[in-house]
Amino acid sequence: MALVAIVGRPNVGKSTLFNRFTQTRQAIVDDTAGTTRDRQYGHCEWNGRNFSVVDTGGWVENSDDVFEEEIRKQVQIAIEESDVVLFMVDVKTGLSDLDSEVAGVLRQAKKPVLLVSNKTDTFDMQYASAEFYSLGLGDPISISAANGSGTGDLLDLVVEKLKNIPDQETEDEIPRFAVVGRPNVGKSSIINAFVGEDRHIVTDIAGTTRDSIYTRYDKFGFDFYLVDTAGIRKKSKVEENLEFYSVMRSIRAIENSDVCVLMLDATRGIESQDMNIVSLVLKNQKGLVVVVNKWDLIEDKSNTVMKNYQDAIRSKLAPFTDFPIIFTSAINKQRIMKVLESAKDVYLHRKFHVTTGKLNAEMLPLIESYPPPSNKGKYIKIKYCTQLAGPIVPTFIFFANLPQYVKEPYKRFLENKIREKWNFCGTPINIFIRQK
Numbered sequence: 195m196a197l198v199a200i201v202g203r204p205n206v207g208k209s210t211l212f213n214r215f216t217q218t219r220q221a222i223v224d225d226t227a228g229t230t231r232d233r234q235y236g237h238c239e240w241n242g243r244n245f246s247v248v249d250t251g252g253w254v255e256n257s258d259d260v261f262e263e264e265i266r267k268q269v270q271i272a273i274e275e276s277d278v279v280l281f282m283v284d285v286k287t288g289l290s291d292l293d294s295e296v297a298g299v300l301r302q303a304k305k306p307v308l309l310v311s312n313k314t315d316t317f318d319m320q321y322a323s324a325e326f327y328s329l330g331l332g333d334p335i336s337i338s339a340a341n342g343s344g345t346g347d348l349l350d351l352v353v354e355k356l357k358n359i360p361d362q363e364t365e366d367e368i369p370r371f372a373v374v375g376r377p378n379v380g381k382s383s384i385i386n387a388f389v390g391e392d393r394h395i396v397t398d399i400a401g402t403t404r405d406s407i408y409t410r411y412d413k414f415g416f417d418f419y420l421v422d423t424a425g426i427r428k429k430s431k432v433e434e435n436l437e438f439y440s441v442m443r444s445i446r447a448i449e450n451s452d453v454c455v456l457m458l459d460a461t462r463g464i465e466s467q468d469m470n471i472v473s474l475v476l477k478n479q480k481g482l483v484v485v486v487n488k489w490d491l492i493e494d495k496s497n498t499v500m501k502n503y504q505d506a507i508r509s510k511l512a513p514f515t516d517f518p519i520i521f522t523s524a525i526n527k528q529r530i531m532k533v534l535e536s537a538k539d540v541y542l543h544r545k546f547h548v549t550t551g552k553l554n555a556e557m558l559p560l561i562e563s564y565p566p567p568s569n570k571g572k573y574i575k576i577k578y579c580t581q582l583a584g585p586i587v588p589t590f591i592f593f594a595n596l597p598q599y600v601k602e603p604y605k606r607f608l609e610n611k612i613r614e615k616w617n618f619c620g621t622p623i624n625i626f627i628r629q630k
């Protein structure tokens with residue numbers, strides 16, 4: 195999926211525009227409450243084109259004296275990782291030194307940049323936008339993120355810039371795995387363990403307008419793509435341990451994968467930085483294998499300790515708890531094969547399809563015994579269910595007389611029962627209730 199980044203100094207209106215771009219779809223797609231990064235990362239659809247949006251501002255302190263150096267680096271990463279950069283300026287406050295600074299970085303960028311002059315709330319104010327020509331980034335596009343004027347034209351321009359970027363990059367039936375996690379958890383080490391040093395077996399898929407991000411491996415009886423992460427493709431090295439970098443660098447890999455191998459550091463447990471990446475995985479409904487790496491550094495490897503780790507991780511990811519957790523040592527190559535095996539299993543679970551006959555035979559008696567609670571005296575009946583054939587994520591439709599009264603806890607009950615009956619370990623499941 196294409197990625198659009200919104201950059202600019204604090205208070206120009208980045209998050210207001212981000213909300214405008216993403217809110218409609220988020221309301222529909224996003225059932226998972228409490229994902230901390232919803233404010234910064236979301237999906238947008240415009241004229242049938244889907245793309246992701248990142249508000250880079252969410253990651254820095256929103257004070258007026260943000261270090262220039264920090265903004266400069268952030269813009270650099272945004273350029274590297276995105277397909278189009280929206281550079282936002284504020285017509286009310288006019289041109290600032292920081293704007294000129296950022297423009298200087300963007301003028302060197304090889305990616306398309308759109309200069310967005312925000313807070314143009316009235317037509318007259320468009321004339322004031324003219325001063326931004328001096329930034330050397332072309333015509334300022336006047337919008338008001340607050341009242342929406344000009345944002346449709348802006349979206350048209352964004353989609354136009356994305357026209358050479360394919361929605362889906364590989365079509366073949368080979369699993370695509372991404373190894374993700376914050377810096378220093380051992381991603382490069384495990385990738386090395388997977389692929390060895392013979393990097394020359396790399397076969398690039400012909401890229402279109404940008405670098406290919408898949409590398410195919412056929413090793414140990416597994417045939418898979420590793421989706422690029424910072425560990426494979428050489429990029430400008432940024433040493434900072436800032437969550438912004440690890441999140442920005444994970445987005446594309448996660449979006450383009452079938453299954454994410456999320457690495458954690460056993461000596462640190464699961465922390466908020468890890469959760470940012472988890473929320474990207476969940477939001478994109480990818481398959482998940484959790485790897486607790488550096489297990490060699492843990493002295494007490496008893497079952498109790500393992501169990502505590504597992505419980506802690508599952509409770510952080512709840513209500514999604516049905517995924518494999520593997521304890522590895524990347525440097526000792528311990529249980530590395532198990533990781534690949536699990537990733538492949540999860541890939542297959544995502545494709546698993548329950549026939550309508552079997553599904554109804556198992557589910558209807560259960561529903562009969564535990565029907566959805568009646569609502570305002572109205573009796574709710576689920577009559578029939580089926581698994582859709584098309585979607586990438588297993589999706590089940592239950593037909594009911596009053597679908598609007600079937601609430602989240604009951605859907606979770608249905609999901610849990612499906613997971614008990616069939617193996618969907620590692621993949622999210624969608625449950626929809628429809629009118630019949």
Ligand code: GDP
Nearest residue numbers: 204205206207208209210251313338339340341
């Ligand atoms: P960010 O720091 O760049 O993400 O900026 P925000 O989106 O948080 O907006 C900063 C302030 O500008 C808020 O008070 C917004 O309500 C306001 N704002 C955003 N867009 C517009 C706009 O188009 N017109 C006006 N007048 N105010 C806006």
Ligand code: GDP
Nearest residue numbers: 377378379380381382383487488491523524525
């Ligand atoms: P990345 O930033 O996630 O790619 O992490 P690296 O693979 O570069 O590893 C970061 C550091 O952790 C390096 O010093 C590795 O040698 C070390 N490391 C990686 N995996 C393990 C492991 O399983 N056990 C131990 N003890 N150290 C590890």
